Amino acid sequence: MLRRGFQAAVILGHHGARPGATHLLPRFNPASAFGSSMESLVSRFCQEMTEGKNYALPNASWGPDMLSLYHEFLEKTKTDGWVRVPSFRSNRDHIRGFKLPLELSANSDKSDWRLFTRCIEREGQGYEYVIFFQPSEKKSICLFQPGPYLEGVPGFAHGGSLAALIDETFSKTAYLSGEGLLTVNFNIRFKKHFPPDAAGRGFISTLDTVPSGKPTDNHLAYRGPTAAQGGVPKK
């Protein structure tokens, strides 16, 4: 497992949209696209599927601390209204019945499409993560264990790999909250590298995503703190 090199504070926002400026990103509201409430959106998105691997379930590469946190949040799905967000090879397999605006409609070719954060299929080598979503607070926690295919500086996860996972967590949170789909802005400030005595041990990050800004035009428009923090020895 990689050492995680940083703590990150992240804000996704709709900063800098000038009054009168042309918005080139399409307006889109997932809840209204379904003509349904957030509850039914979440229910539809998170229902069990029999076909296709759900990458949000534990596998043999998960360290004991990742598993421990996973079970802690799994308990919360029974008692505190949290939802474990399933994760498939492609959003095409996932968002059934999902109607995108015409300008975003996907072609139907037979390419081997993969969700970027699930592009590495070998267990433990790339992203191992699971997102838990709290509908009443429109908040998510992402448990994350990086593997050696996410390397940047030798021994450390690539800053871009964390950025991508943060973007994915925000996107899913925004989608499930019925507040948007596409990232407009995102700002990351890396604050800390991970201490050297964790070399070769597992690492778990939690991304606590609390959207507090109100989108102005159905784009993703978040202003909330996100912290990737931790550093739990694998054994």
Place this chain on the structure above:
Amino acid sequence: MLRRGFQAAVILGHHGARPGATHLLPRFNPASAFGSSMESLVSRFCQEMTEGKNYALPNASWGPDMLSLYHEFLEKTKTDGWVRVPSFRSNRDHIRGFKLPLELSANSDKSDWRLFTRCIEREGQGYEYVIFFQPSEKKSICLFQPGPYLEGVPGFAHGGSLAALIDETFSKTAYLSGEGLLTVNFNIRFKKHFPPDAAGRGFISTLDTVPSGKPTDNHLAYRGPTAAQGGVPKK
């Protein structure tokens, strides 16, 4: 190939570093680590290697427009001082003789480490890119052709996949400029989605990275415009 969904304007900066705040990211200057000039740093980094695949070279998946731009910049390496930056499976294979500060020194285990932006080995499925660096201007251009493993919204590249490549381009530019290694801040504003009539066709982005800020403490400290733009039909 994926449609590329956005134009991006990016600034990497050292914003918000408060006077007196503890800097937790290690101070590091590649040029001083080598005890050498930028020229020798670039020369060492960009020398040909006989072993290991150089992913910055064209392969059969590159579309005609990607190839055309590649050859255009290759000409500039002969006439205008541009340097084609090689790219290997891991920075461990690349940065030979590279001495990191103690707190960043990599362990020497035998894991299958891979640079995140080269984690997908199947040609044309993930990242296809090459960075050209202009030493006198401390500027880079990244030619980029995304594949179907970089998907976010069906049919579009994941915003995080572009963020990661921008981070990689900035990091390499900063490293070769002798100005840093680790990203402190990065801010992305996605401005435009790619028009629908490009469905299923290739797309090429150029990342024009011009560092204009002076780093204050050998961290990556950039303030420069970066535009990912284009949208060239594959055929």
